[in-house]
Amino acid sequence: MVRTRFGASDFCRLTGISAETLRHYAECGIIDTVDIETNNYKKYSAKNAMDVLHARMCRGLEIPIPNIILKAGGSLDEQESLMRRHEAVLQIEARQLSLKLERMRQALHVSGNGPWPALLLHGELLYKIST
Numbered sequence: 001m002v003r004t005r006f007g008a009s010d011f012c013r014l015t016g017i018s019a020e021t022l023r024h025y026a027e028c029g030i031i032d033t034v035d036i037e038t039n040n041y042k043k044y045s046a047k048n049a050m051d052v053l054h055a056r057m058c059r060g061l062e063i064p065i066p067n068i069i070l071k072a073g074g075s076l077d078e079q080e081s082l083m084r085r086h087e088a089v090l091q092i093e094a095r096q097l098s099l100k101l102e103r104m105r106q107a108l109h110v111s112g113n114g115p116w117p118a119l120l121l122h123g124e125l126l127y128k129i130s131t
Contacts, residue, residue: 005035005043015052022052029069030055054079061086 006014012022025031031051035043058068063086 005045006049008042008044011044011049015049015056017052017056025052025055028065030065058082061090 008019008022012019017025022031026034031044031048034048035045037043055065055068059065061083063082067082067086
């Protein structure tokens with residue numbers, strides 16, 4: 001017989017999340033309706049597991065939880081739209097990091113001993129501390 005509902009501990013083990021994360025996902029709406037049995041134990045479904053796995057993938061890509069929640073029940077087109085918007089954000093961040101890296105390389109090149117012993121302004125050596 002194939003199980004279709006899981007208790008919290010089995011669900012956490014199967015999805016690889018902690019009980020704390022499970023509670024957090026339920027509180028913020030990533031996991032929607034769960035069945036509550038007469039003994040007040042919650043039972044989680046395969047759909048809940050898919051929601052958790054999707055949320056973990058999105059969090060691994062640093063997509064904020066509020067954005068995940070907005071699209072959790074959305075269509076595949078809405079999910080793709082979320083990913084495309086986040087891709088654009090990551091591209092901007094990558095360009096910014098690339099510029100910072102280039103400035104660091106220029107500082108290393110100008111001072112010769114790293115950026116610390118020299119005072120630079122817009123790539124111009126203003127003062128160098130002799131050691």
